[in-house]
Amino acid sequence: MRLRTLLVAIGLCAGPVSAQDLPVIVADSYPMAFLAETLVGDAAEVRLVVPEGRDPASWRPTLADIVEIQAADLIVLNGSGLTDWSTRAALPRSRTVDTGRGLESDLIATDTITHSHGQEGSHSHEGVAPSTWLDLGLAIRQAEVLARAMTRALPNAPVADNLTRLSDDLRELDAMGDALVDGAAIPVITSHPRYEYLGRAYGLQVTSLDWTAGDVPDASQLATLRTFAEETGAEVLIWEVAPPPEARASVEALGLAQAVIPPMSTKPDTGDFLTGLRAGLADLAEALDTVD
Structure with missing residues (x-):
């Protein structure tokens, strides 16, 4: 309670970022930053609060980060349990957009899973799967929620036109996803x-x-993969990042086709959200074709 009171007080003292040449929008994750940048164009500065390469699900802001976030003209959240800090940081309601609001009936419940995120250490995902943007239909709905909030906050920004173009791009990716499987669900x-x-x-x-991500699986991990493949009938392994050659060869030796689909939770080294997912879906389509 004392921390919450302190954060509220600091947020009030900081005030909105009116001294900037442009309004400031902060986003809690790369997908939200991409949507915001695409929708607002040059009418605002969009900042991703998560440091480069850090996973938004396990990153925790410092007090200085919270002050910067509270002071923004618009705060964009993915919602759906992605950033639990956002529920404790006394964010100003009038300037905060939860793009997951309205998706409640479409969220996927999960078991509690504790796993490693490299330098982030161990992290538990509990209750709801947070990566809603990997369903491009949901991503479109999140973009629409954000566009409505931006239109109110930044009435001179070309949000409506940008939303049309963004929705077209997302629907193209959605169609690529729909074309992956013709018939019953395929195990992967x-x-x-x-x-x-x-x-x-x-x-x-x-x-x-x-x-x-990026590690070479050991013998025990490969044995688990073999067991999963035998139990499910899966013939394809999806990597979240391009694996080392030794890792790819080990999986190939098990008779599995492979594809790389970046989860897009962090900003890619090259390209953007659209190009990253387009390449990933194309890679998966090619892998599925080899096992038909």
Whole structure:
């Protein structure tokens, strides 16, 4: 309670960022930053509060970060349990947009899973799968929620036109996903538990491993993968990042096709949200074709 009171007081003292040349929008995750940047164009400065390369699900803001977030003209959250700090940071309601509001009936319940995020350490996902944007239909609805809030906050920004173009791009990706499977759901294995919405939206029956991105799986991990493949009939492994050659060869030796679909929770080294997912869906389509 004392921390909450302190954060409220600091937020009130900081005030809105009126001294900036442009209004400031902060986003709690890369997908939300991408949507905001695309919708607002040059009419505002969009800041991603999560440091580069850090996972938004496990990153925790410092007091200085909270002050910056509270002072923004608009605060954009993915919602759906992605950033639990946002429920404790006394964010100004009138300037906060939860793009997950209205998606409650479409959220996927999960068991409690504790796993590693590299430098983030161990982290538990409990209750709801947070990566809603991997269902492009849900991403469109999140963009629409954000567009309505931006239109009120920034009436001179070309939000309506940008929303039309963004929705068209997202629908193109959605159609790529729909084309992956023709008929009954296809079992696949993923290297990390991030793909619940992708699977449900596009006909994939997902079984998740908990491998650290970029590492070479050891003998025990490969044995688990073999067991999962035998139990589910899966013939494809989806990596969250491009694996080392040794890792790819080990999986190939098990007779599995492979694809890389970045979960897009962090900003890619090249390209953006659209190009990253487009490449990932194309890679998966190619892998599925080899096992038909």
